[in-house]
Every structure is written in C-alpha cells, then in structure tokens.
Amino acid sequence: MFTGIIAAVGTIVERTPLAGGQRIIIDTAGLxxxxxxxxxxxxxxxxxxxxxxxxxxxxxxxVSLESIARTAGFDLGRKVxxxxxxxxxxxxxxxxxxxxxxxxxxxxxxxxxxxxxxxxVETPPGLxxxxxxxGSITVNGISLTVNAVSDGPGAAGERTTAFAMNIIPHTxxxxxxxxxxxxxxxNLEIDLLARYVERLGA
Numbered sequence: 502m503f504t505g506i507i508a509a510v511g512t513i514v515e516r517t518p519l520a521g522g523q524r525i526i527i528d529t530a531g532l533x534x535x536x537x538x539x540x541x542x543x544x545x546x547x548x549x550x551x552x553x554x555x556x557x558x559x560x561x562x563x564v565s566l567e568s569i570a571r572t573a574g575f576d577l578g579r580k581v582x583x584x585x586x587x588x589x590x591x592x593x594x595x596x597x598x599x600x601x602x603x604x605x606x607x608x609x610x611x612x613x614x615x616x617x618x619x620x621x622v623e624t625p626p627g628l629x630x631x632x633x634x635x636g637s638i639t640v641n642g643i644s645l646t647v648n649a650v651s652d653g654p655g656a657a658g659e660r661t662t663a664f665a666m667n668i669i670p671h672t673x674x675x676x677x678x679x680x681x682x683x684x685x686x687x688n689l690e691i692d693l694l695a696r697y698v699e700r701l702g703a
Contacts, residue, residue: 503544505595505644507582507676508532516577522565525575529558532583542586542600547642547688548572549600572602573686580677582642595644596637602688604628609663611683618668622687629662631695638664639690643676
C-alpha cells in the first residue's frame with residue numbers, strides 16, 4: 502500500500518527487453534534506498550513494482566507486458582514519481598493507494614490560475630463513474646482531490662469523463678507534473694472505496 506505522497510522524482514536510465522516484458526533501471530535521485538531490500542515494493546508513477554536489483558542510487562524492476570499495456574509506459578529518459586511502500590507506523594498524508602493502475606488518462610488542460618495550476622484529465626471510457634467531486638484520485642501516483650467532474654463525448658466520440666484538480670506550487674515542484682504537457686498520458690487509480698461500493702451494489 503501507498504499514500505500518494507511522492508518522495509522523489511527519478512529517471513529511467515536503462516531499459517532491457519525480457520521474455521514477457523522488460524527490465525528497467527531507475528536513478529532514484531533523492532529517494533534513499535538504504536532501507537530498501539530486494540523484493541520490496543516501490544510505486545513508479547503509481548504502478549507498484551518490485552525491486553529486483555539495487556546498486557547505490559539505482560534500482561532495477563522487471564515490468565510485465567500486462568503492466569506495460571495498462572500504464573502510460575516506461576520510456577527511456579522518462580521522469581517518474583517514486584514512493585516507497587507504506588509502513589504501519591507512517592502517517593497517511595494522502596489517501597490509501599494500492600499501486601494498481603485502473604486506466605490511462607489524457608491531459609487536456611494545464612493552465613496557471615493565480616499561484617496554482619488547473620489540471621484537467623480525460624479518462625478512458627468506463628472509468629468516469631468512479632470519480633466524484635471532492636473525492637480522491639491518483640494521477641501518476643500523486644494523491645489529488647477532484648474539484649469538478651463533467652461527462653460528455655470524448656475525442657473519438659465515445660462517452661467519457663473529464664475531471665479537474667488544483668495543483669499547488671509545492672506539488673508541481675516535487676513531482677513530474679512539472680514536465681507534463683497537454684496531450685500526455687497519465688496513470689490513474691480510482692479511490693479504493695469506489696471499487697467496493699460498486700461490488701456491494703452489484
């Protein structure tokens with residue numbers, strides 16, 4: 502489990518094909534790996550990955566084809582948000598995050614409003630029903646609050662949902678949102694409670 506509070510922004514510095522996926526090596530920058538052992542989990546842009554090798558500030562992860570297909574990808578040189586797995590003694594500063602990406606959204610608007618920024622993301626079809634105003638959402642592993650939700654036709658004509666969030670300067674500085682541009686794909690994870698509410702109502 503994670504909290505959606507990003508600890509560092511790393512860079513994918515190597516990518517090697519493997520049978521059934523690829524191995525990526527991330528320069529973890531200021532994350533600090535002294536307390537990270539092989540087999541531990543780290544959220545990489547919101548996707549829970551297992552550490553398979555560690556050398557100084559670099560960590561290696563084996564990524565399956567399933568994870569590659571269901572995320573915004575792990576391109577060489579990509580800046581990625583990093584968070585170590587939650588310990589029971591840690592403060593829960595964001596919200597409970599599983600590290601399982603539910604879909605890939607598209608950044609439709611990123612505009613400055615006063616001292617903050619307005620971020621609007623369009624969801625893939627079917628995911629919008631789980632997003633609610635003032636609810637929690639995870640974007641590239643970042644715990645954020647939804648300010649507004651609107652439903653309508655997407656770029657391809659299918660029904661989709663767009664949601665807006667306010668990004669404060671600290672979040673922009675401490676995450677990879679600072680290098681995001683309109684049209685970029687982002688990993689989304691819905692609030693855990695939404696999954697169970699749907700199941701209970703089935």
